[in-house]
Amino acid sequence: MSPNSTSPARLRAVGVSGDESVVEGPLRGYHHETYVVPLPGATGVTGRWKCREPRSGLLWFDRRCFVSEEQLLRALQGRITDVPDVFEVGGLTLQRFVEGRTLGSLHGAGRAVPEAFTRQILRLFGEMAAVTARTLPVDRRCSPEDRPADGDTDGFMERLVCFTEQRVHAENLPRFGSLFAALGLDDDAFKRLRKHVAGLHERPFCLLHADLHRENIVVDADRRLWTIDWELAMVGDPLYDLATHLHLMRYPSWQRPRVVEAWRRTVEAVRPGGTRGWREDLERILGYKRAQSVFTDVIREAVSLGREARSAGPGVGTAAARLHTILTGAVLPLGLESVPGPAEIAAALVRWGRAHPDAEEPPPDTP
Incomplete structure (x- = not known):
């Protein structure tokens, strides 16, 4: 059995x-x-x-906006090209399993994405730009304060920062506070982050996938791209969706500006003003994504190590190197004066592991 x-x-x-x-x-x-x-x-x-x-x-590190992913998918049929069908049987709502391979399995992070595929990704951004909260009859679970007025990009960003501060950082302080402190993440980090992202240009809101990366895009036998895992979808600043996509996709340096420019043309044609101020705001929003990754990845790496974190070894060394890269990328948005080296981070992980002998390894099918 x-x-x-x-x-x-x-x-x-x-x-x-x-x-x-x-x-x-x-x-x-x-x-x-x-x-x-x-x-x-x-x-x-x-x-x-x-x-x-x-x-x-x-551990949940991202906001959920809609009550049901299946309800959202049902509402998107005919509006968004190539999203999974939904079917009810025996009181259960099921999603169609898309047969194919993920984009990441075909073209891994850092590798160029073929133009035939980027065209389909950009079409998706255009289709999402046409969907607004007013035209989307789907129940939402987020509180009223997490629904800023249309165009209030500063308010939208503030709610994202609040979620990271309260649900990722503060709620995990009892267990991970010593590790945060050892990595230089003090109580003022979020004050500096808010200063970094303040003053965004107003842009009209639309539907966002909010997790569009290579493993959430499936290539079928006809080379059509299917977008899966809409669980983190929300309504908000279209530039945030682009920033999240760039952060997760890791396009090669030559391809990234081409994707950005094509996104600008596509979204602006569908929702005028949807790209307003993108030159000034994109890097600031990317700064938030890098800062968010610091807190989520510190926790993920510590938990993933499990018992291995109790003594120095290859796993700890690899995790420390990853966290050093992530911390270095967030120096500006978090206002960090310095970043501990990989050896210091490894030592901090071992101290944390020894202080938390109850740390469990993730399930075998966890990515």
């Missing part, structure tokens, strides 16, 4: 498929336990579908 054979997600997958032998999974993923099943008993339904359940006890 496999470790997941009695999990609620697997039992549901077996129930909707009617045959345990055809259930594939769990798929590699962090936030959900996901299985893929065919639906042979459903009239007119072809292909395979995802049956999933949220994992419990996870």
Whole structure:
């Protein structure tokens, strides 16, 4: 019997498929336990579908705006090209499993993305720019204060900074405070970050994917790009979506400005004013993304090391090198006076690991 054979997600997958032998999974993923099943008993339904359940006890580092990803996908049918279909069976709402390979598996981070694919990515940005909160009939879970007025880009950014400050930093201080301090992340870091991002130009809001990277883009057999994992989607500043995309995609230096210019032309044509002030604001928003990564990645690296963090070794050295790069990239937005070297970071990770012997390694299918 496999470790997941009695999990609620697997039992549901077996129930909707009617045959345990055809259930594939769990798929590699962090936030959900996901299985893929065919639906042979459903009239007119072809292909395979995802049956999933949220994992419990996870660290959440990003805001959720919409109550249901499936409800959002249903609303986007016919408005956004190539997003997964949604189907209800037995009281469950399932997403179609897109057959293909991720863009990252074909063209890894740092490698150029073929022009045929960038054209489709830019078309997606244009289609999202045409979708506004007023025209999107989807229930939202975010509080009223997390919904600034249309065009209030400073208010939008402030809510993102607040989330990072309160939900990522403050809520994890009891466990990770000593590690933050050892890396030079003091109580004034967020004051300096707010100063760095203040004074953004106003831009009309639209739908944002907010997590558009190579592993969330699937290339099918016809070389069509399908955009998956809309769980972090929100309504807000279109330039934030571009900044997030650039931060995560890691385009080569020669291709990045071409993507930015094509984004500017595409979005401005659909939503006039949607790119206003981009030259001044893009680097500031990218600064926020780099600062956000510091806090999330410090926690992720420490947790991922698990028991390995209790003594110096190759894993700790690799994690320390990654964190040194991330901290160096956030010197300006966080106003850091200095960055500890890899050896100092490794020592801090070991001290933290020894002080937290209950640290557990992540599930085997966690990325």
